[in-house]
Amino acid sequence: MDETVTPEATTRLRRADTATGPARPGVDAPLDAASFARLTGEILSSVSRVIDGKPDAVRSALIALLAEGHLLIEDVPGVGKTMLARALAATVDADVRRIQFTPDLLPGDITGVSVFNPVQRQFEFTPGAVFAHIVIADEINRSSPKTQSSLLEAMEERQVTVDGRTHVLPSPFLVVATQNPFEMEGTYVLPEAQRDRFLLRISMGYPDAAAEALMLRQRDAVNPLDALTPVVTARQVTALIAWARGVHVAPALEEYVVALAQATRSHPDIRLGASPRATLQLVRAAKVRAALDGRAYVIPDDITALLSPVFAHRLIANRSAAGGRAGAAVVADALERIASSVRVPLAPRP
DSSP: OOOOBOHHHHHHHHHHHHTTOSOOTTTSSOOOHHHHHHHHHHHHHHHHTTSTTOHHHHHHHHHHHHTTOOEEEEOOTTSSHHHHHHHHHHTEESOEEEEEOOTTOOHHHHHEEEEEETTTTEEEEEEOTTOSSEEEEETGGGSOHHHHGGGHHHHHHSEEEETTEEEEOOSSOEEEEEEOOTTSTTOOOOOHHHHHTOSEEEOOOOOOHHHHHHHHHHSSSOOGGGGOOOOEEHHHHHHHHHHHHTOBOOHHHHHHHHHHHHHHHHOTTEEEOOOHHHHHHHHHHHHHHHHHTTOSBOOHHHHHHHHHHHHGGGOEEOHHHHTTSOHHHHHHHHHHHHHHHSOOOOOOOO
């Protein structure tokens, strides 16, 4: 198969890198710790104006963006899954596209297709909806497995291959997918390979009484999304990502992450353990969490706090261990026991 980066893909990347114009003093300047804290604080504050009473969900969305991962939001309809995805997208001055996944959606609608040009007498590639900095995949599990699989290459390699030619996606690139519980009508269970592409899986949950009452008062006639304006550019997001990458991870903590992953693979209640991709993504997410807390180094709390959001959706419980319980409950119990049994590295004495 001839996999090449096409000229149109190169041009598209160049447009994406320069879409925000030339560097602006004080805005697109190199980041320092204070600038990182200011920009991430503005993103969190902006999204929180739309998502009332869910600071952990908002923070998780930002972690997924800055760790160069993808976010899966799973919950019942009507609790703000799509609202969170759209609010995050509205804070970034970049290309954003929303795909409503339905049973009749085709892979070409996502990746794009080659169309014959009768004037030029050749096929031309027409990019699909995935060619954006932020892609909102709404109700991803309502489409067929064939359509879901069209995102596999894009989410992992940040490119799509159509008719033997590879087309590079813009950078940064983030997929924020929402899904309904698979017990609901018209849903397909996401395959293991698809779930493993997501850095984090979170659940919104119902708002508390105060937040829901505030929502009734504030959103009767006004959509808070309409008031959101971008607070960062695509170039600034790239700089934030680079800053978070520089967070230090001690070798002892790297060994700790590996030990956690290996424990999931040998646990008697777990049939499918965490993949090496999960190990890598846990470290990346921990770096971002540390940076958001104002630290240039990762501590064990960063890892344990993200263990379930990063690992749980990738694990499959043994049926014999369920004992009438749901598989998710078995996985949650197993991760809790693993976290308490694997030795946490201690800082060396001075």
